[in-house]
Each structure stands twice: as structure tokens, then as C-alpha cells.
Amino acid sequence: MRPFSLFAFFERMEHGLAQLVRGGLGLAVRLMTMTIILLALVWLGYLFWIGKARLNTEFLFGFNSVVADKAGVYPALMGSLWLLLMVFLLSFLPGLAIAVHLERGHTSRRAKHFISLNLSNLAGVPSVVYGLAGLELFARQLDLGICLLSASLTLSLMALPTVIITCREAIRRVPAELEDGAVALGATPLQALWFQILPAAFPGILSGVMLSISRIVGEAAPLLVLGAVAFVPFAPSSVWDYFTLLPVQIFFWSNQSQPDFAPNAAAAVVILLGITLIFHLLALWIRNRWKKRILL
Amino acid sequence: MDPQPLEKTNPSLGDKISVSGVNVWYAAQQVLFDLSIAIRPCAVTAIIGPSGCGKTTLLRLMNRMNDRVPGARMTGLIRMDGRDIYGPDVQVSELRKRVGMVFQKPNPFPGSIFDNVTFGLKIRGMVLRSFLNDRVERTLRQVHLWDEVKDKLKTSALHLSGGQQQRLCLARALAVEPSVLLMDEPASSLDPINTARIEELIVQLKAQHTIVMVTHNMQQAGRTSDVTAFLHKGRLIELADTATFFTNPKSPSTQDYITGRFR
Numbered sequence: 001m002r003p004f005s006l007f008a009f010f011e012r013m014e015h016g017l018a019q020l021v022r023g024g025l026g027l028a029v030r031l032m033t034m035t036i037i038l039l040a041l042v043w044l045g046y047l048f049w050i051g052k053a054r055l056n057t058e059f060l061f062g063f064n065s066v067v068a069d070k071a072g073v074y075p076a077l078m079g080s081l082w083l084l085l086m087v088f089l090l091s092f093l094p095g096l097a098i099a100v101h102l103e104r105g106h107t108s109r110r111a112k113h114f115i116s117l118n119l120s121n122l123a124g125v126p127s128v129v130y131g132l133a134g135l136e137l138f139a140r141q142l143d144l145g146i147c148l149l150s151a152s153l154t155l156s157l158m159a160l161p162t163v164i165i166t167c168r169e170a171i172r173r174v175p176a177e178l179e180d181g182a183v184a185l186g187a188t189p190l191q192a193l194w195f196q197i198l199p200a201a202f203p204g205i206l207s208g209v210m211l212s213i214s215r216i217v218g219e220a221a222p223l224l225v226l227g228a229v230a231f232v233p234f235a236p237s238s239v240w241d242y243f244t245l246l247p248v249q250i251f252f253w254s255n256q257s258q259p260d261f262a263p264n265a266a267a268a269v270v271i272l273l274g275i276t277l278i279f280h281l282l283a284l285w286i287r288n289r290w291k292k293r294i295l296l
Numbered sequence: 297m298d299p300q301p302l303e304k305t306n307p308s309l310g311d312k313i314s315v316s317g318v319n320v321w322y323a324a325q326q327v328l329f330d331l332s333i334a335i336r337p338c339a340v341t342a343i344i345g346p347s348g349c350g351k352t353t354l355l356r357l358m359n360r361m362n363d364r365v366p367g368a369r370m371t372g373l374i375r376m377d378g379r380d381i382y383g384p385d386v387q388v389s390e391l392r393k394r395v396g397m398v399f400q401k402p403n404p405f406p407g408s409i410f411d412n413v414t415f416g417l418k419i420r421g422m423v424l425r426s427f428l429n430d431r432v433e434r435t436l437r438q439v440h441l442w443d444e445v446k447d448k449l450k451t452s453a454l455h456l457s458g459g460q461q462q463r464l465c466l467a468r469a470l471a472v473e474p475s476v477l478l479m480d481e482p483a484s485s486l487d488p489i490n491t492a493r494i495e496e497l498i499v500q501l502k503a504q505h506t507i508v509m510v511t512h513n514m515q516q517a518g519r520t521s522d523v524t525a526f527l528h529k530g531r532l533i534e535l536a537d538t539a540t541f542f543t544n545p546k547s548p549s550t551q552d553y554i555t556g557r558f559r
């Protein structure tokens with residue numbers, strides 16, 4: 001008997017796997033994928049169908065009302081857009097700066113390890129807990145009250161760990177030879193960072209940041225804790241304003257006892273998904289333009 | 297077997313760079329041992345030796361690239377134009393602006409061929425378009441890459457072949473006209489014709505530049521260099537005028553190495 005060899009084992013296994021794939025496993029996997037996509041599409045179509053009566057400009061630019069088919073989503077829509085912008089501004093630059101510092105700054109190995117561990121823990125903390133922390137810290141201690149600013153700060157805090165982690169990954173993937181080449185020509189570390197490392201890491205940074213932020217903007221739980229309600233008769237015009245948001249609006253409408261509000265909830269979901277989709281397409285577009293520009 | 301002092305190799309000029317009593321460690325492993333070598337100005341110094349003997353390490357000490365290796369440690373003194381380059385008043389980026397380097401493995405920037413050549417100029421504040429255009433053409437001609445890329449200066453440098461990338465990296469270093477040029481196997485991925493051209497260029501360049509070149513090719517060292525140094529296991533075994541070095545080596549291990557009888 002021949003001695004057991006991992007190499008031979010893998011070879012046989014791959015051979016077998018290839019045969020399986022040819023003999024139907026591949027088809028099964030493809031079918032499964034198709035089913036999942038189909039289910040998502042069916043669900044989306046169902047939402048469309050339920051909400052179709054409300055997917056009009058009146059709904060888009062109207063204010064909330066106790067009468068279901070008079071109610072509009074405008075304050076919530078504007079609140080969500082404001083929040084998107086604010087969270088982007090508040091978490092992107094600080095997150096990137098911290099990531100750069102952790103990857104390229106003079107942090108000791110132990111400190112880095114300690115911080116990484118805490119970051120991944122923080123990224124896993126339930127969103128309700130962030131809501132509570134935000135309520136106490138921003139709304140009460142810093143006395144900002146219940147306003148768009150405290151909501152943005154809370155959600156930025158929540159986005160920060162993921163933003164830092166994804167930015168770090170993107171920066172780490174830039175080969176060290178690139179920085180060597182730049183500093184060997186006399187670039188200072190900051191010049192090398194700005195002109196070579198960050199441009200090369202930018203596509204990765206962008207998708208990471210977009211992903212975590214669009215995820216955050218779909219959150220309702222921390223904002224409910226923070227005191228957002230569905231009835232706000234105006235769209236926010238500054239960060240000090242009271243606010244409502246699409247997920248919160250959806251939550252309240254879908255909790256109503258009258259069934260008349262179901263189309264409203266469905267239509268609001270479609271709008272929220274639309275925003276996320278536009279956001280992602282925008283990111284994709286910027287990313288591709290950038291790749292073309294710096295010719296990766 | 298002591299390395300010869302500079303006066304013996306060239307009595308008329310002072311050293312451009314003098315390395316004296318240098319030891320280098322990576323973590324606990326010592327890779328250079330009490331190494332001293334003088335680099336003559338406006339001449340080509342070739343460093344030869346078996347793989348892993350510390351050639352790249354020695355080269356990287358001269359523009360302080362080894363500062364960037366975590367765990368690397370150095371003792372000893374390195375002077376350029378009489379000044380301690382590891383001194384507290386030295387600004388590393390300024391030093392590297394005067395000491396250019398071509399790496400063993402080509403490392404073009406992601407970006408266009410044009411941007412690669414002009415990066416060093418731009419960080420020196422030279423941004424005038426016509427000047428950059430001229431300089432790009434001149435340096436790409438110098439490294440004999442111009443004819444191959446003149447119609448695609450705006451395309452990605454990463455799409456060039458290995459040999460083209462190597463010449464591009466040389467052009468990038470030449471564009472800023474450093475007074476010292478450190479080259480780590482500058483012809484390693486070039487075909488014979490381009491190798492001959494680059495060797496010719498190196499000989500021309502020494503009129504204005506001091507060149508230190510690592511090579512595995514004995515003929516190349518013989519053809520291009522004025523002084524040759526032989527490193528073995530982190531020690532300088534022999535340093536002599538190239539003609540003497542190859543015709544009349546003093547150390548038996550140098551003899552073995554250059555005749556290919558090395559254990």
C-alpha cells in the first residue's frame with residue numbers, strides 16, 4: 001500500500017469534484033443561485049405591486065398624515081438623505097485617518113493588536129446599544145437634544161469600526177514596493193501616502209465605506225431608541241432640526257393596525273431600496289472612473 | 297585581505313561615499329560584518345557576490361532605505377561628501393533626492409508611463425508641462441525605451457513587459473538627475489541587446505553621476521565598472537580597480553568566485 005499523500009488526495013478529490021460538477025452539481029449550484037435571486041426579485045415585485053398606488057410624486061413630496069392615502073414620505077426621505085450625507089462626512093475622513101495611522105503610523109505591534117481586537121468587537125455590537133450610547137452621550141451629556149446631529153453622530157460612531165477595518169484592508173493591499181519606489185525618489189512619507197498609496201487604495205476604500213454607510217442608513221433600531229418618531233411635519237433644514245427617517249417611517253407604518261398603511265410601508269421600502277441602489281451605482285461609477293484614471 | 301583604502305584605488309579624488317565599520321542585523325541575524333568601502337565619485341563601483349551575501353542590504357544603507365525595514369538595525373558610519381548621512385541633522389527625503397535607486401525588482405507606479413517618469417520631478421516642484429515633456433523624452437531615449445512607448449505615454453506602466461518596466465524604473469530615477477545612482481541588478485530582465493545598451497549608458501552616466509551597481513554578471517562588472525567589490529557572507533573580501541580585480545585577484549575565494557569554482 002502506498003503511504004497516504006495529501007497531494008495525491010487533493011488531486012483525486014479535484015478530479016472527483018470536476019466530474020461531479022460536470023454531472024449535475026454545477027447545475028444544482030446554478031439553480032440555487034438563480035432561486036435566491038428570483039426570490040429577491042419576486043419579493044421586490046410584490047412590494048412594488050402592494051405599494052404601486054402610492055409610488056407617485058404626491059407620496060414622494062407629501063407630509064405624513066393620519067389618513068393613509070394622504071400621507072407622504074417627504075420628511076423621512078429628506079431626513080435619510082441628510083443622514084446619509086452627514087454619516088459620510090463624519091465617518092469617512094476620521095475613519096480613513098485612523099486607518100492610515102494604524103497601517104502606516106508608528107503604532108507598536110501590541111497597541112495595533114489591541115486596537116484591531118476592539119475594532120472588530122465594536123463592529124459586532126448590536127445597533128440598539130449604539131442608540132442608547134448616542135442618546136446618553138450626544139443627546140443628554142453634550143446636550144444636543146434629539147436632532148439630526150445627534151442621530152448622525154450616533155450612526156457615524158456605529159459606522160466607524162467597519163469604515164476603519166475596510167480602509168485598513170484597502171491600504172494594506174497596496175504593495176510595499178510602491179511606497180519604496182516613491183520614497184526612493186525623495187518623496188516624504190506624506191507625499192508617498194497622498195500621491196501613491198491612497199490613490200492605489202481608493203477603489204477599495206470607496207467600496208468599503210459605501211457598503212458600511214448604506215447599511216447604516218437602513219437602520220431603524222438605534223434611531224427609535226434615540227427618539228425618532230413618525231410624525232414630523234417638516235423636512236429638516238439644518239442639523240439641529242428634529243427629524244424622521246425612512247426606516248423609522250416604514251417601521252411605524254407597518255405597525256399600524258389599519259391595513260390601509262401597508263401600501264405606504266411597501267412604497268417607502270421601494271424608495272429606500274432605490275436610494276441604496278443609486279448610492280451603489282454612484283460608487284461603482286466613481287470606482288471605475290478612478291481605475292481608468294490611475295490606470296490600475 | 298583588508299579592503300584597500302581609497303587612496304590606493306584613486307589617489308586624486310576624495311570619496312563620494314565612505315562606509316566604515318558597518319554592521320547590520322535583521323532582528324537577531326547579522327548580515328553585514330564590520331564592512332568598510334569607499335565609493336569613488338564619478339565612477340562605477342560594481343558589487344558582486346553570491347546570492348544572500350548582503351549586496352542589496354549594503355546598497356540600501358546608502359540612501360537609508362533600510363530605515364524602513366522593521367527590525368533592521370545598524371552600527372557604523374556612512375558619510376556622503378564628508379557628512380554623516382545618519383546624522384541627526386539629515387533629512388532623509390533630501391538625502392534620497394540626491395541618491396537615486398533602481399530596485400532589484402521593477403516597481404513601476406500604477407499610472408501612466410509619463411506619470412512614472414515625472415513623479416520625482418513633481419515632488420521637487422517641477423511642473424512646467426514643456427519641461428516635463430522634454431525630460432520624459434530625454435530620459436526614455438537614454439534608456440532606449442522611447443521608440444517602444446512614444447505613442448503610448450498615457451497608458452498604464454503596469455502593462456509594460458518586465459524588461460520595459462525595468463528600463464522605465466531606471467528612467468524614473470535618471471529623470472531627477474541624482475548625484476549618486478544605486479542600481480540593483482539594472483539589467484536582470486533585459487535581452488542581450490538592451491543589456492549592452494544599458495551598460496553603455498552606465499558608462500556614459502559616470503561623467504556626471506557616481507554609480508554603485510550590484511550585478512551577478514561578472515562580464516558586466518568587467519565591462520562597465522571602474523572598481524569592483526566582492527562580498528561574501530556579509531564581509532567585504534576584496535575591493536580593487538576592476539582591471540586588477542579580475543586579472544589579479546588577491547583572495548583565493550575571489551579567484552574561485554570569478555572563475556565559477558565557488559563552493
Ligand SMILES: Nc1ncnc2c1ncn2[C@@H]1O[C@H](COP(=O)(O)OP(=O)(O)OP(=O)(O)O)[C@@H](O)[C@H]1O
Binds near residue numbers: 323327348349351365
Ligand atoms: N527584510 C529582511 N528581513 C529579514 N532578513 C532579510 C531582509 N532582507 C534581507 N534579509 C537577509 O539578509 C541577507 C542579505 O540579503 P540581501 O538582500 O542583502 O542579499 P543579496 O546579496 O542582495 O542577495 P541577492 O543576490 O539574492 O539579491 C539574506 O540572508 C537575507 O535573507
Ligand SMILES: [Mg+2]
Binds near residue numbers: 351353400
Ligand atoms: Mg539583492
